[in-house]
Amino acid sequence: MxxxxxxxxxxxxxxxxxxxxxxxxxxxxxxxxxxxxxxxVRTLYKQFGSFRGPIIVDGQAIVSSVPIDDPFNYQRTYTDGPLYAAITGYYSIGPGRSGLEASENSLLDGSADALFWTRLGELVAGTQQQGASVELTINAAAQKAAFDALGNRRGAVVAINPRTGAILAMVSTPSYDPATLAVHSSADANRVYQSLLSDQTNPLINRAIGGDTYPPGSTFKLVVAAAALQAGYSPDTLIDAPQELSLPLTTATLKNYGGESCGPTGKITLLEALRISCNTAFAKLAMDLGWPAIESMAANFGWGSGLNIPLGVTPSRLPVSPNQPEVAQSAIGQFDVRATPLQMAMVAAAIANHGVLMKPYLVNKVRDPDLRVIEQTTPEKLSTPMSPDAAAALTVMMQAVVKNGTGTRAQIDGVSVAGKTGTAETGLHTPPHTWFVAFAPAENPTVAVAVLVENGGDIGSEATGGAVAAPIAKAVIEAVLANAAGGN
Structure with missing residues (x-):
């Protein structure tokens, strides 16, 4: 060569x-x-051209895949889309996936390891791959009650079964319709997505578990009260409650709501301080207890912990090494204390469950295409923030809040409700956030709930947690109790 x-x-x-x-x-x-x-495009046709499993609430599909005569074969549909959007999220050829559509994607599209034998059977039979159905813990009646009660206000509601941690309702408003993102035109889907992104009300954010966390206001007094009870205080223990509290290391003072006095003697019981939500009493109590005791109690309730329910939850935050004036402000849920509505529902649930906090979860069961159960959530203890005796004492104190304190608008005929109001300052020229956390029936709780309404809702600067948030919690509790009474 x-x-x-x-x-x-x-x-x-x-x-x-x-x-x-x-x-x-x-x-x-x-x-x-x-x-x-x-x-x-071939990948898009493959993803959207197979049967995606449904998402189920109370035996009914709230999300499903419907056969359609186009190259994608199936259309993702959302029943009552805005009602469940914070939970389900969207499945779109434009922005992709969010919510349970993202976190449970491998189950819904059939690619999860748990569906291996199902896929093998489909391959042998020459049939199309199908996804699993995901059954939620949501109570449809409670979900609708929460959504309707919030109305057009910005806010969130979370309801939990305190015995198990099952989430009975999770609503965030304003909402959006995931169906508008499930169209088979990427240009149209992206146009809708950009419109939602630019919306100043942030409808894509699940306020119940994510986005910006909120100052919890006086609902955080439950954490301080729990720390005090664990330290040996009782509901009848007298604590200082001046009309105006001088803060150490500064010339500043802390006042009660509206500048009011908490009592004629400058001292009141711990129960009375919670019943009327006395700021000066809890600020002084927190400084007496010391920040480590409060920080430890908050951590046991879940502050600082990341959760997957299986949606990712933004951790609630506490100030780092606050000085005494900052401890006083933190005691009333201000300064650098931040929480999600889920976090505050967890506080109520732990108190309701004799001091034991169960891990919250959204998915009850997962079934394969032949309806065999392949996954089932087992209730799991997350922590024990307080003793049963301390939880029982705090329950009595919270009952007084609703019976004749700041939370009377949560009263339900024939039902004992335990609750706590919160009104959190947000700045000099913006209305406060309003809160209410509660559980019922107080003697045998089956539901714990937290309500947040941003910036006073439609009342504005005059808003309080008792006026704005408590009636919403009442509506949700009534829905859960009525549903249970109906045998559902």
């Missing part, structure tokens, strides 16, 4: 190996990246 032929052969061989390497790179190394590329 002469020299030119040898050189040509070497070049051809080099090109051959280059082609093999390029093919291997594309088919193996880059396969996942190319498959996940949103511009890959």
């Amino acid at each position: 002469n020299e030119p032929i040898r050189r040509l052969s070497a070049v051809v061989l080099l090109l051959f190996f280059t082609l093999m390497a390029a093919g291997s790179w594309v088919q193996f190394v880059k396969a996942k990246q190319l498959g996940d590329d949103p511009r890959n």
